Amino acid sequence: MKKFDKERLLLAVAGPVIALVSAILLTSVVLIASGKNPFEPYGLMLEQVPYSDVQVLIINQASLYYIAALAVALGFRMNLFNIGVDGQYRLAAMMVAVVGAHVALPAFLQVPLLLLVGALTGAFWAGIAGVLKVTRGVSEVVATIMLNAIATSLIGYLTLRDNFGVLVGDNVTTGVMKESGWVPGIDLGEDVGEIYGLVFLAVALGIGYWIVLNRTRFGFDLRATGESETAAAASGVNAKRMVLTAMLISGAVAGLSGLPLLLGDAHTYSLSFPAGLGFTAIGIALLGRNNPGGIALAALLWAFLEKTSPALDYATPVAYEKEIATIMQGLIVFAVVISYEFVRQWGLRRQQKRVGAELAAQAANNNAKKEVAA
Amino acid sequence: MSTATIAKPQAKQPGKGGRRMSLPVLLLVIAGVLVLTSVVRLISGADGITSTGQMSTALRLAVPIGLAGLGGLWAERAGVVNIGLEGMMILGTWFGAWAGYQWGPWTGVAFGIIGGALGAVLHAIATVTFNVNHIVSGVALNILALGTTRYLSKFTFEDAPQGSSKQSPPIESLGTFDVPGLSDWLNTLNEKHWFLISDIAGLVGGLITNLSPLTVVAVALVPATWYVLWRTSFGLRLRSCGENPVAAESLGVNVYKYKYIAVIISGGFAGLGGAFLSIVASNVYLDGQTAGRGYIGLAAMIFGNWMPGGLALGAGLFGYTDSLNLRGGTTNVHALILLLAILLVFGAAYLAWKKKYVSAVVTLVISAVMFLWYAGTDEVPRQVVSAAPYLVTLLVLSLSAQRLRMPKADGLPYRKGQGK
Numbered sequence: 001m002k003k004f005d006k007e008r009l010l011l012a013v014a015g016p017v018i019a020l021v022s023a024i025l026l027t028s029v030v031l032i033a034s035g036k037n038p039f040e041p042y043g044l045m046l047e048q049v050p051y052s053d054v055q056v057l058i059i060n061q062a063s064l065y066y067i068a069a070l071a072v073a074l075g076f077r078m079n080l081f082n083i084g085v086d087g088q089y090r091l092a093a094m095m096v097a098v099v100g101a102h103v104a105l106p107a108f109l110q111v112p113l114l115l116l117v118g119a120l121t122g123a124f125w126a127g128i129a130g131v132l133k134v135t136r137g138v139s140e141v142v143a144t145i146m147l148n149a150i151a152t153s154l155i156g157y158l159t160l161r162d163n164f165g166v167l168v169g170d171n172v173t174t175g176v177m178k179e180s181g182w183v184p185g186i187d188l189g190e191d192v193g194e195i196y197g198l199v200f201l202a203v204a205l206g207i208g209y210w211i212v213l214n215r216t217r218f219g220f221d222l223r224a225t226g227e228s229e230t231a232a233a234a235s236g237v238n239a240k241r242m243v244l245t246a247m248l249i250s251g252a253v254a255g256l257s258g259l260p261l262l263l264g265d266a267h268t269y270s271l272s273f274p275a276g277l278g279f280t281a282i283g284i285a286l287l288g289r290n291n292p293g294g295i296a297l298a299a300l301l302w303a304f305l306e307k308t309s310p311a312l313d314y315a316t317p318v319a320y321e322k323e324i325a326t327i328m329q330g331l332i333v334f335a336v337v338i339s340y341e342f343v344r345q346w347g348l349r350r351q352q353k354r355v356g357a358e359l360a361a362q363a364a365n366n367n368a369k370k371e372v373a374a
Numbered sequence: 375m376s377t378a379t380i381a382k383p384q385a386k387q388p389g390k391g392g393r394r395m396s397l398p399v400l401l402l403v404i405a406g407v408l409v410l411t412s413v414v415r416l417i418s419g420a421d422g423i424t425s426t427g428q429m430s431t432a433l434r435l436a437v438p439i440g441l442a443g444l445g446g447l448w449a450e451r452a453g454v455v456n457i458g459l460e461g462m463m464i465l466g467t468w469f470g471a472w473a474g475y476q477w478g479p480w481t482g483v484a485f486g487i488i489g490g491a492l493g494a495v496l497h498a499i500a501t502v503t504f505n506v507n508h509i510v511s512g513v514a515l516n517i518l519a520l521g522t523t524r525y526l527s528k529f530t531f532e533d534a535p536q537g538s539s540k541q542s543p544p545i546e547s548l549g550t551f552d553v554p555g556l557s558d559w560l561n562t563l564n565e566k567h568w569f570l571i572s573d574i575a576g577l578v579g580g581l582i583t584n585l586s587p588l589t590v591v592a593v594a595l596v597p598a599t600w601y602v603l604w605r606t607s608f609g610l611r612l613r614s615c616g617e618n619p620v621a622a623e624s625l626g627v628n629v630y631k632y633k634y635i636a637v638i639i640s641g642g643f644a645g646l647g648g649a650f651l652s653i654v655a656s657n658v659y660l661d662g663q664t665a666g667r668g669y670i671g672l673a674a675m676i677f678g679n680w681m682p683g684g685l686a687l688g689a690g691l692f693g694y695t696d697s698l699n700l701r702g703g704t705t706n707v708h709a710l711i712l713l714l715a716i717l718l719v720f721g722a723a724y725l726a727w728k729k730k731y732v733s734a735v736v737t738l739v740i741s742a743v744m745f746l747w748y749a750g751t752d753e754v755p756r757q758v759v760s761a762a763p764y765l766v767t768l769l770v771l772s773l774s775a776q777r778l779r780m781p782k783a784d785g786l787p788y789r790k791g792q793g794k
Contacts, residue, residue: 034529081509136772141509142676145669146764153761282513323525330518337506337514
């Protein structure tokens with residue numbers, strides 16, 4: 001088996017590398033087509049990285065992406081498409097903000113309470129789709145998309161000033177949370193900013209994800225159901241229960257994904273809270289191959305693209321459009337899925353050839369022996 | 375892939391497409407709902423729910439959803455799940471507006487179709503040639519379409535007069551027309567607020583008042599799709615690729631070719647829907663104009679059991695709930711709560727008759743809550759109105775999903791020669 005591992009490593013690395021290279025090339029084609037320098041934007045974006053304040057921004061943003069992408073990946077591992085991470089995350093963030101503004105416990109109780117509220121809200125919202133799927137057979141893809149839109153309306157309703165809305169300046173918010181619920185960050189100085197304290201939550205969730213999926217019976221069942229529902233059912237896995245459980249856990253993780261920002265910096269929920277996080281997370285989970293380490297790299301890459309691209313707008317002497325980063329993200333996702341499939345087939349062919357060669361050698365051996373015996 | 379588990383083919387007669395309602399029964403149900411609506415209108419005094427204007431708006435909003443749904447139908451009948459409809463629609467809105475403001479609305483329509491089809495080519499390459507998971511490819515396409523159109527707007531619309539990076543310059547209108555005589559007559563009839571007659575007049579009147587030529591084209595595409603897919607040999611081959619590609623291949627059908635054609639036509643439909651949004655529904659391209667209509671179109675298609683007729687019904691339903699947003703939504707939706715409550719009582723009675731007592735009681739309780747809600751309030755919050763189309767989608771799907779039958783090989787990977 002040792003020899004096999006090298007082969008697997010080659011295949012695992014080949015996919016993302018091919019994808020990134022081709023995405024960069026395609027983006028350059030877009031740049032050439034719009035009459036721009038095809039390579040300078042990458043340089044401009046990379047020049048941003050050494051600045052510590054940009055690094056802090058990237059790490060903070062990546063922590064949100066990472067948690068959301070873990071939620072998506074959990075579903076992917078058993079062929080469930082939780083497209084509703086976005087709605088789950090926004091609804092959960094709002095509920096946490098509301099609870100945080102109205103409940104005042106000591107910090108060692110308040111923070112766990114808020115995390116619990118976030119996880120439960122996310123799980124509840126995802127659970128609706130899960131229940132509809134197992135009892136009524138509604139595709140979770142359509143159901144979660146609808147729930148995203150309904151979440152928008154529900155948040156709009158709950159943040160009305162008759163309900164939980166509080167006017168701060170011109171913005172309708174949920175009111176500032178009690179300070180015991182603020183999670184202190186790592187302060188790196190006045191100009192640099194703070195790394196959110198809950199970045200460690202993201203790390204912990206990543207480790208937890210790996211342990212649960214790879215070292216527990218539940219994780220095995222989950223992956224087995226994803227690989228083949230019938231085979232899993234034959235070995236005694238209750239597929240319906242797995243669907244519901246996976247959906248609930250995925251929703252709970254999604255519910256946590258906005259909290260590093262909420263508890264670390266914003267301390268209130270308003271309409272300026274980033275939307276679309278859940279959709280971005282789908283791309284990140286794909287790029288990271290649903291693997292906790294891979295997702296971390298992908299989340300950092302995404303955050304890098306997002307946090308360094310605004311500099312393009314102000315670049316001198318020639319400014320570039322920062323939307324080029326969005327195009328690049330779309331191209332990366334496409335390139336990733338195509339290259340993974342391509343590499344998988346290439347790997348299969350290599351394997352078939354090798355097995356074929358071994359069998360042929362064996363057959364030749366056998367023939368030779370027979371001739372000796374005869 | 376996950377959609378493959380929506381409906382295990384449980385229908386005993388798959389030949390009938392899983393439809394259990396015969397035409398007379400269906401018509402009877404529709405007539406019953408119409409009578410009930412009329413009753414509710416008289417009780418609540420919300421005359422808006424069947425006014426000509428409401429119906430006309432509903433039709434205008436239903437068209438893009440229906441076109442997206444038709445797009446989904448073409449792709450899924452050939453076995454390719456198309457969640458990229460949203461992205462193809464976005465491309466349609468942008469290309470439609472871009473060509474429309476420069477060379478006139480009809481050119482815009484043509485470019486909208488081309489824009490959608492371009493997105494579809496990408497989806498087809500990924501899903502058919504490379505066998506990428508269909509939903510993954512669709513999601514990627516949606517991201518890419520959004521980024522591309524935003525990027526392109528910076529080069530085109532920003533420099534144009536009256537345009538900005540989020541909005542195109544205004545496009546000339548395609549014009550509208552009424553059916554002479556009939557429209558006015560039906561409108562007067564509708565305004566008399568008579569029981570049932572005025573409601574029917576409103577419904578029919580709305581369908582023939584203030585029509586855009588593109589609406590007529592879109593409506594005509596529903597029967598045209600049905601004819602091509604179910605009455606021509608081309609359609610038979612295309613559908614066979616979605617039901618059993620291996621068998622189709624053994625009969626000499628070039629499965630790849632048909633899948634490509636189907637997906638590209640699908641993109642054309644979605645692009646047309648997008649062009650309708652930017653050229654007819656409003657007269658500019660706006661960033662985020664599609665607002666998830668591609669997804670709703672997909673839901674309309676699933677609701678319609680992968681059939682053009684059902685899809686049109688679904689699109690009409692969503693168009694109607696969506697139109698409440700624009701016209702006196704809060705009181706009208708309030709009236710519709712009563713309608714829903716009454717319908718649920720009928721549903722409970724039906725369930726009790728079928729001896730499903732638990733479900734019957736649950737339905738009855740929900741119905742009672744609805745009645746209380748109706749009686750205790752005068753209007754619903756705005757947010758309920760804006761969520762209405764999505765709530766209705768979920769409700770309808772949860773009531774009907776188990777009777778649906780998708781094309782058998784929908785969303786499954788296929789390789790040439792895999793059956794050998």
